[in-house]
Amino acid sequence: MAKIVILGAGYGGLLAAVYLQKAGEPFAIINKHTYHHFTTLLHEAAGGRNDVDEYAVQLSEILPAPTSEVIKAEVSEIRPTENQVLTNQGTHTYDYLIFALGNAPEFFGIPGLAEHSFLLRSLNTAKEIRQHIEQQFASYKEDEDPTKLRVIVGGAGLTGIELVGELVDWIPELCSKYAVPKDEVEIINLEAAPVILPMLNEKLQHVAYDVLTKKGADIRTNTKIVRVGKDVVELASGESIEAKTIIWTGGVRANPLVAQSGFQADNRGRAKINQFLQSVDFENVFVIGDSAVFIGENGKPYPPTAQIASQMGEKAAENICNLIQGKPLSPFTPNLKGTLASLGRDLGVGDVAGMKASGIPAALLKEFTKVKYLYSLGGLKMVSQKRGQWSRH
Numbered sequence: 001m002a003k004i005v006i007l008g009a010g011y012g013g014l015l016a017a018v019y020l021q022k023a024g025e026p027f028a029i030i031n032k033h034t035y036h037h038f039t040t041l042l043h044e045a046a047g048g049r050n051d052v053d054e055y056a057v058q059l060s061e062i063l064p065a066p067t068s069e070v071i072k073a074e075v076s077e078i079r080p081t082e083n084q085v086l087t088n089q090g091t092h093t094y095d096y097l098i099f100a101l102g103n104a105p106e107f108f109g110i111p112g113l114a115e116h117s118f119l120l121r122s123l124n125t126a127k128e129i130r131q132h133i134e135q136q137f138a139s140y141k142e143d144e145d146p147t148k149l150r151v152i153v154g155g156a157g158l159t160g161i162e163l164v165g166e167l168v169d170w171i172p173e174l175c176s177k178y179a180v181p182k183d184e185v186e187i188i189n190l191e192a193a194p195v196i197l198p199m200l201n202e203k204l205q206h207v208a209y210d211v212l213t214k215k216g217a218d219i220r221t222n223t224k225i226v227r228v229g230k231d232v233v234e235l236a237s238g239e240s241i242e243a244k245t246i247i248w249t250g251g252v253r254a255n256p257l258v259a260q261s262g263f264q265a266d267n268r269g270r271a272k273i274n275q276f277l278q279s280v281d282f283e284n285v286f287v288i289g290d291s292a293v294f295i296g297e298n299g300k301p302y303p304p305t306a307q308i309a310s311q312m313g314e315k316a317a318e319n320i321c322n323l324i325q326g327k328p329l330s331p332f333t334p335n336l337k338g339t340l341a342s343l344g345r346d347l348g349v350g351d352v353a354g355m356k357a358s359g360i361p362a363a364l365l366k367e368f369t370k371v372k373y374l375y376s377l378g379g380l381k382m383v384s385q386k387r388g389q390w391s392r393h
């Protein structure tokens, strides 16, 4: 019997596992944690919308089949010429591998950035950001240090903008809880490019900017961070801004294990793959999600989104089943459904199936995508469990 190993239980790895489980094909999935967390919703967790732990679901709940094995371990090395994966819990061999280890933060070599900023990447980092901000508000009365009430978010892509939206909606709660004057709070979003949310059209970019600015955010475009120190960012203009909370949402690159394991990679470290999602170097290894670069018909790479990672996961699993059954491989054809960004708890902006949406309708569409994803993982049971938790707050 062929041995299938999936590395990573993010959107790509998990959807591959769900596909294999439905197909009755045995597999092992190796992941750092025993749960899958909702990466695209971490801003809600960091910004106080619901309890952080509610943004995860145990893998055993989604993958209960006796033919699936969940291994809690951290991958340290892949030896594709020997069909081996090394982890902190031992070595595993495979006949087919799905590499779905996601991305790593991109710091662009900016001095001090990695050392002095928070990242929004996991349940733990969401918790850190949330607790840290709350501590600053809680201790403000002791010395009235204005930098405690200043939060800097570096980067105005989807992650940065959704986080800023969440923070501005959380501030009134924090201010009343700790008796802090709301006028003293500053949520500053610094973006090097001339626009925010570059994947949306100009009109929607303006909508997002106006909504967030009205809610109290200070969004500064054409403002590049060039150096970061403890509680201070320095800008290309020479200005520096002091803040006790500095969060970096300025970009991602592939997991370094791609290049370290000898896979051919592009300049952002992403593995080169063919139309069936196989590594161009090893045909029994499928690389999916943010660790791979898939070139579209226009010659440009697709952006690293959860949507594409999930679709790649299903296709990689399907193609492994095809290989096992001696059937021809099926090419990956992404089905781009659009982009939606939340702008806090009740508003959003986006472009779905060619339709532009903003305000409450966009926020509702975003809620619908959450339900659809939960359904794909665990049917109605999963939808009602999570919706129940999230609606309590």
Ligand code: NAD
Residues within 6 Å of the ligand: 040, 108, 110, 154, 155, 156, 157, 158, 159, 160, 190, 191, 192, 193, 197, 198, 223, 224, 225, 226, 249, 250, 251, 252, 303, 304, 305, 306, 307
């Ligand atoms: P990003 O690369 O999309 O955006 C980062 C932003 O930071 C850019 O606008 C960039 O100009 C800015 N920046 C870079 N260096 C800077 C500097 N020195 N100073 C100031 N600004 C700087 O990063 P992201 O938002 O983390 O998103 C990463 C990928 O993940 C994207 O492809 C995005 O579409 C995807 N994503 C998807 C979802 C989802 O599927 N719902 C959610 C979040 C992110």
